[in-house]
Amino acid sequence: MPSTVDLLDSSLYAYGYPYEVWRTMREAGPVHHRVARTGSRFWAVVGHEAGRQVLTDWKVFTSTRGTTLRADDNSAPYPGAGKMPVLTDPPRHTDLRRAVARLFTPKAVRQLGALAREVAGSLLAELRERGGGDFVTEVAARFPLLVQAEMLGIPPEDVPMVLHATGRSVEDADDAAAGHHEVMTYYLKALGARRGQAGPDLIGTLLAARAGGLPLSDEEIVLTCDNIVVAASQTAGHAASGSLLALLEHPAAWEALRAGRVGADTAVEELLRWTAPATHLMRTAVCDTDLAGTTIRAGDAVAVWIAAANRDGAVFARPDALLLDRRPNPHLTLGAGMHFCLGAALVRVLLRTLLEELTRADASLALAGPPGWQSTWVVNGLRSLPVTVVPAEKRAPRRTVVIHHGLDGAARPGTPSVPLP
Template structure:
């Protein structure tokens, strides 16, 4: 059995699905040593995950939302950045930003998404080999969140690179050299500097984008501070880019590995919305979400002491045999499908609707244009204990 569930090597080179299954069967909630840190409680099963998500009285997000976070960065963002705030501040911030992510607003972006995806897929069909991650999966979410934030098109490729580095992706194409703490910190700093300029522009001339909403928004009758605005710009950009990017890539790999499911989708035997939910469950890009106990509390029968960290392993909970029949089977028609990819409760992912629509449009275009997909090289996975992602996915498409 693996000694540390948060060892990045497991997710780059190992078989985490098998490890999760053994842990759910033996120790669904256990204390995980994670040197050089103090360790944490790992929650591998569905029901105890719900216990933590729903118990906002006993758990805080303001001490970090992922293992290995920089304590100084967390301290600076706590109470200001959406993902590291607790109620009632979390709800107030969410209301300010929510107008840009309402279902009717996101649905209106459908044509824009198709205009991004379709040329990429057509171009891929004309090549013998494409890297699906860099040439398709990374481009769609970046283009759309940049639309929502009204980032100039000339700056978008740089934003993709910066957000990848900020979440620890490899530095440089085709090399196994994950971004270290310095590279991640520098990437976040560059993102902050960039958005500082955009914030000043919106103050002079506000628009209908989410940055303007932050600039003009209020909490408890006061305007948001510069720190609150910039931190949430950073959070929106990185979250929107990385989650959909990795779900798209891992979803495509699953479809290649399960050609029967691909044919079911193309033939209309399964609905597109059902397919999207199964891709989200099966790929679960955000491996874990962390909380810290504010008082002694039991989780899955285990006593968690005040001050101890608890990491909900969403990816494992999504394969809990007590909730999902034959959970390791990729089934585009799965129903019900109550996955935890976007969390649950007050911190349910703000961009969930956006991610779903992006995946729906991508799958629709692929189903319309591509008859056959195959791997034409080595799949390289991300070395990370936070994002369960793919760095390189060389494929060939046939119409």
């Protein structure tokens, strides 16, 4: 039964999100108290309205005590708390966002958008020349970081190492800590080499903010770099690979997009709702409060399960259907309130550009085998997505394996035919 399902059991996510578990929980109420087998205690929010309240009301639900559930004690001090954007509340959060805001202005995003088209075209051309491959490792994972590398102060030869480190940082426990440590060590060395030299990239922008009067320690600069580079490299990459899988599993939607019957911007919003890379976002109550009729005590950990909120039938008509023309689409994939994703506009541009390059290509992609998931309760990401390239003149129906979840979270395999457009 869903009431006994451990939401921190990584195996629950071995085939994607356990939507039926969340749906049954939501039918009983939007907020549930959970105790994981490892001892972690928290409130699970699976309803959209309650989730938005938690994410927007920073005066009641703070980010300074961590934003990701831990397997044991969610009340323990969180490394980096109060020293990086994701782990601060106003006014410090406002200062740190303002310090790097110029990297994400409309002009900056437009410039990166032009580069994104070149990078996406090049990566897809390489995939086409090979006749296929793993779309995750060869395209989706590399794409965002290659586009943003110069802005993030990462020379081309360092991109593979940084990509590996940021990938580890969204895994569970020890891997996550090790990944963050690699990223921070990298930026600490870069900071030492750049001492006092402002510039147009991430470290240079933070140094300029410090020179302009914002109190920023070296530790805060390094932690902020870690925060931004992990988000920049992971969110769009997971959304991109998840979007391709969604389109391959929904050929009518793919055809509507290719034929221009659906606008790219609305399609991007629906694909962001559908993929929801961040499995959950945690906050901590700073005072006793009421949340959807449930009393939350000061110090309690409250986790908003983003994908569950994104399929709340009280907000989204036909929530389990992929509707690329869905409007309105108030998904919570990029957060809400003060902590709304700083790079949201760039994420949208990256995803739209990749979709446009995919739809205008003279070949189609087809699944060459079942997708592999990361199997973690931190990030819903594909670990692998094997595809073959089908030239336009040779397009033919393909078969794939689609996995569905039952109420207990177990996998339900099926083998529907997936015709290519």
